[in-house]
Amino acid sequence: MSPEAGGRRLAFVGAGAVATGPAAPGPVRRPAWDDVGLRTGVGVGVEDGRIAIVAPDDEVGEWFHAARSPDTLVDCGGRLITAGLVDPHTHALFGRPRLEDHARRARGDDYKLIAAAGGGILSSVADFRSRSEDNLVALARPRLAMMAALGTTALEIKSGYGLSVEDELKALRAIARLSREVPVRVVATFLGAHEVPAEYRARRDAYVRLVIEEMLPTVAREGLATFCDVFCEPGVFDVDESEAILVSAAGHGLSLKVHADELDPSGGAELAARLGAASADHLGAISAAGVEALAASETAAVLLPGTLVFLGRTRQAPARALLDAGAIVALATDFNPGSSPSANLPLMMALAVSQAHLQPEEAFVAATANAAHAIRLGDGRGRLVVGAPADLVVWNCRDVRELAYWYGIPLAWRVYASGSPCLGGGWGLSSPGSAGTLLSPPMS
């Protein structure tokens, strides 16, 4: 290459190991150690926000110094480098936390008693509707900075606390603003069918029609979402209602996702596979037929082990059966104020190992390459490959298995999204505990 070539260059050398991820593009069905892509003695070079070189340290050093204006040379001091993590299922745009629900569950109340006491998802809906787009963006921004500080450089965010035309559009416009304001990659999902709002309880058909006839055409026309998701669960939206909404969404050009078989089996996973959805998520109560359907499809099985732990459930999704059958398994936080107030994807990797019997290499692929597939990023994210956006994390550990081991402990030392620093002086936080804004709004 010409010594004069090159824009803004960063280089990372002195790593103890680099885990580049699976060699071939696309998802991995039965991740093995080879798919971690572990290399030693190599560094990573970044130019104009993209990965430009992954090569032995001395070559990366030469490449860096050949730049007209080399920017930053990071000595990783024996640390591990991986691609940034990808969180393919969050509800990160919300108002206040649901502290009382948490306390009630500890006293033995089920979700019906909690809802009857004014809690549950509809309390988040009432709270969300009372807030402005500006306020919601201001609340979400430090939460995204927290996620980045924990190693997540791409994530999906769903609407679904608005449940009216106006409030769902407010949610998606807020998500669009966030995606412009932060360096991490944000993908938007329309989840108007998250729940039937209180004012439609006696006429659910009318709410399904509102989603199909008013919300979806507007969301599609304004280009506000990549995906449409439905909460397909007994007592929420049944398979027929879910299918009607998803088929309509596909007709508007949206890709599909399904909250499927979370607590009770309903055929949600089968529906997701049949419609060619990008993912079927939760799957705590998936049937054997559902496992087979996902294994035979390109639909990712997105597991959310933190949700079931936080809800106090002892059962997890049958991750081993899904993996052994050949399904594409991914992991996510489900970050939301009701059932999973955690933005920590490495914590979910640890829970996936300890609670759902994944091997550490399976958890790593599930939170990187397969998670990128679950939100159809298709741009190389989830891997350290030349040409991909430079989303990478330098971790305060040496072994990739440690990411799924030190559970709950922040491990990221440096985080870059498209070559922009998210920790240590750039956008975001100087450390995981230093959010400039409180995570929760004032209590009313």
Ligand SMILES: [Zn+2]
């Ligand atoms: Zn969810």
